[in-house]
Amino acid sequence: MNMYRKILIFPLFILFLLPLRALETVPELVAESAVLYDFATGRVLFEKNGEISIPPASMTKLVTLYLGWQYLENGGSPDEPVEITATGSSFSRPVGSSLMLLEEGQKVSFLEVMTGLAVASGNDAAYALAEHISGSPEAFVDQMNSLVESLGYKTMHFVDPDGWSAENRVTALEYAEFSSDYIRAFPSALQTVHSLRTLVYPKAENLPETGGRIITPREKNNTNILLDRVEGVDGLKTGYIDESGFNFTATAKRGITRFIAVVMGIRNVPYFDGIEIRADEAEALLEYGFRNFKTIDPETPLLEPVFLWEGKSDEVPLILEGDPLFTLSVDEMTSFSREIDVPAELTAPVRAGDIVGKVRYRTGDRVLAEFPVLAQIDVEKANIFKVLWHRTLKLYRRITNP
Template sequence: MLGVPVNNAVLRRLPLFLWLFCITAAAGALDPGAAAPSLRSQAAVLLDAATGTVLYSKNGDEPISPASLTKLMTIHLALKDSESGKTSLDTVVSLPRETWAINQPPRSSLMFLAQGQTVTLGELLLGLAVSSGNDAAVAVALHLAPSVDAFAERMTAEAKALGLENTSFVEPSGISEYNMTTAMDYARFCRIYITLHPETLEQLHSVPSFAYPKPENLPEIYRQRPGTIEQYNRNALLRSYSGVDGLKTGYIDEAGYNIALTARRDGTRLIAVILGGPANLGSQEGERIRRADSTALLDWGFEYFKTLRPVVAELPPVRIWKGTENSASVVPGETLERTIISDRGDGLRWEARINEPVTAPLTAGSSVGDLVFLDTQGELFRVPLVLQDDQPQGNVFKRLWDSIRLFFRSLGKKN
């Protein structure tokens, strides 16, 4: 946590997506001095989750179907409704005919919903996150909207509200090739998703397996032989890459092998979205390429970049001229978190540089200088210093007295 507050009054005026999309970087280009990995997948983006800084992009704005990455938006809307009180994770969800596993399209991944089962919204979200159940996606959609089409419209509207201009949906599971996104859009959505629902990393996306149906999901007559099916999380990197704790894999023939990944090491969290892994080489080779591309991208990101979180214990007040007060508190006008090259940040220090004289009247949020951060190699970055409160103009005598003092002060500087 920072030792001084960011100017919350200013940040509160920004929509969530604008605040989350603010991409910050160290002074100068973030050039790690090493070639970025060459990936076989069609498109990829790597972000620093804390700052939103784009570290890598390959065809980041190319439209590609997200496949089962679509289910992250379905989960997001379910959690949004749960948090607002419109539903609850403990709510028992109706299972009309459209939700049954036997009625899903061919080659669907399934949670294995069936007639007569009793299932909660929370269980359905596990079925989405771990088993990637298309039947679970339909059940959630019909629980939250009057029809699957209506829910898909809501998904698209939510994407637009979050600033994802190149993302749209026609159904909630990802089986349709007409769902559409880009690697850049979906990486930004993953950042929003993690920010809004951090608990899902532990409670949904890093859960290793999910067994369903259990006896309690079934009518009494079937509980002795429930036919429980245990499925393992389809994100293989949960088991093979240290620090990975989400998010979702996806595949359809038209899109190829997709994955939305997040991993945390030594205080730095990265988000990677990889779309369009080759689909014409067979499932084993396609999955192998997806894992290889994911590993190469995360390895490169963690080796050459890190998140810096400076701590500023206390900022000195600034001198206010011609105001009702002689001094005022200042705060950083932006978050202090920055993405930097991994070999920077040693011996970090800061300096407050004020653009004097600071003369009233001024409003809260007015910039009065910079907070400059330096390390052993020089300046890293700077953020504006802004007034924490309004500084009204003083009376005529105060203004006259300060004008005289400023005049003689300027003479002294000339000499």
């Protein structure tokens, strides 16, 4: 089969209006472990001790939220009532817990509990949700571990739904990837709960009919203090216990570029200093990403129809499978290129979806990805007269052009 190669080179630093400059040095971080992760491609743009196992603390609740959204996808209703028992009551959580302020007998919806989990980081909300979904916290934890195992994570392991225990384990690398899985599976969650600045609870409609100890509405600020501070931030989760130190996972999107920054293990600092330091370091990673990298969506290449021997049609249209997305540094964009490898001709029959070629994307000599080129339609073999005629032409071509 004769093949031709078409090479197109894009000067992307011009096409995407990024100035040429050297890659900046990553800021020095106090965090023991940190990762900057690209959402579009899964590329790790920065890593510091990313494979160290550290307790996630309240970042555990992102796994709890994942199972909550999954429950809704499987037929649950955001408006369905969640019974608050002693298990989910704020009075059952240890001293020092972050709380939504749930109390036995309150009337609260499933989505309200999810919001209390995401915004106020309520340990009580985690237990109430676990009991509602699985019948008990223990059964829910089994679901958490089954989930992360099914997603391919080797280090992630949980013993409770709220992250209070130091026996919960993650790595920054795995948590960054899980955060990406979470956003991809439930993109609306970012606006529905994670971007909310405050939670006011309990409201009058939440109070038990017979009264309760918690009757005054309290406004809880989102633990993610980057929401109003950094352009594009719309999630994700913070965490702190003594054993882990201060942890923070933040995500931000500008245009089509989204990054996930994870910092873990900021220890031996005063409490309120730790809250600021983890936010500062997550912000520093995000800004480093946006200054030095950009996600690009190259224009779909024009694929000319291929000549078809012995077919009812004399050509077959082609289509590229997949949606190429790349996150590149400014230096990589200067040598970004695309190669199109397709046959000069095919022989019928051809089926829609048959792989007939490929498009390869490179930066310099490094291959970034290959995408298959497919036949777009079925083309059956022609009648015997056309088949014989085409075979005669092919024989003549071989004789005259050996």
